[in-house]
Amino acid sequence: NAGVTQTPKFQVLKTGQSMTLQCAQDMNHNSMYWYRQDPGMGLRLIYYSASEGTTDKGEVPNGYNVSRLNKREFSLRLESAAPSQTSVYFCASSEWTSGSDEQYFGPGTRLTVT
Amino acid sequence: AQTVTQSQPEMSVQEAETVTLSCTYDTSESNYYLFWYKQPPSRQMILVIRQEAYKQQNATENRFSVNFQKAAKSFSLKISDSQLGDTAMYFCAFMKPWGRSEKLVFGKGTKLTVNP
Numbered sequence: 666n667a668g669v670t671q672t673p674k675f676q677v678l679k680t681g682q683s684m685t686l687q688c689a690q691d692m693n694h695n696s697m698y699w700y701r702q703d704p705g706m707g708l709r710l711i712y713y714s715a716s717e718g719t720t721d722k723g724e725v726p727n728g729y730n731v732s733r734l735n736k737r738e739f740s741l742r743l744e745s746a747a748p749s750q751t752s753v754y755f756c757a758s759s760e761w762t763s764g765s766d767e768q769y770f771g772p773g774t775r776l777t778v779t
Numbered sequence: 780a781q782t783v784t785q786s787q788p789e790m791s792v793q794e795a796e797t798v799t800l801s802c803t804y805d806t807s808e809s810n811y812y813l814f815w816y817k818q819p820p821s822r823q824m825i826l827v828i829r830q831e832a833y834k835q836q837n838a839t840e841n842r843f844s845v846n847f848q849k850a851a852k853s854f855s856l857k858i859s860d861s862q863l864g865d866t867a868m869y870f871c872a873f874m875k876p877w878g879r880s881e882k883l884v885f886g887k888g889t890k891l892t893v894n895p
Binding site for chain 2: 698705706707708709710713723753755757767768770772773
């Protein structure tokens with residue numbers, strides 16, 4: 666039981682390049698999330714998916730797209746990377762029951778855009 | 780929109796002593812959840828403790844306990860018998876269950892250093 670896995674762990678991009686961050690969970694959770702963490706800012710929600718086939722914007726969605734490929738996988742795409750997207754990206758998952766369940770986080774991806 | 784404020788960017792404590800991290804939040808909701816997450820240098824986000832707003836009793840997990848003051852919208856974390864492994868960033872987070880997903884709102888964090 667690996668929990669939430671993310672690939673890659675590190676990535677360096679040039680401005681204007683595109684890439685996809687991958688996330689997978691093996692806990693059969695319905696909900697999945699993408700956050701970014703910037704120094705001094707805490708974690709901010711980019712996009713989330715309440716269930717397979719649905720996605721919604723979070724607090725900071727501009728410049729990103731997401732795909733909920735199936736129940737296990739939730740990817741985050743940067744179409745044209747900008748230096749402002751330099752950050753650490755976390756994927757998380759949770760199971761909606763009464764709305765009190767814990768979010769489980771992946772190990773994060775450190776992305777640098779030059 | 781809900782906001783979470785952690786007013787102490789950095790704190791330090793001697794090993795075996797007790798330290799309290801502060802958190803305040805702003806919401807008009809009556810039913811919600813509060814969390815403390817720990818992020819060690821490994822970067823992994825680890826849940827330390829959770830509190831349901833409808834429960835008056837303060838949550839406790841081993842050396843970690845909270846002081847939840849609903850009227851004051853305050854949610855502080857007390858770490859007793861501090862250990863070197865407690866050195867980490869600590870994030871306070873608010874969650875209002877919304878539809879079929881739970882969205883967390885995080886504070887900016889407090890960097891805690893435990894000194895030997």
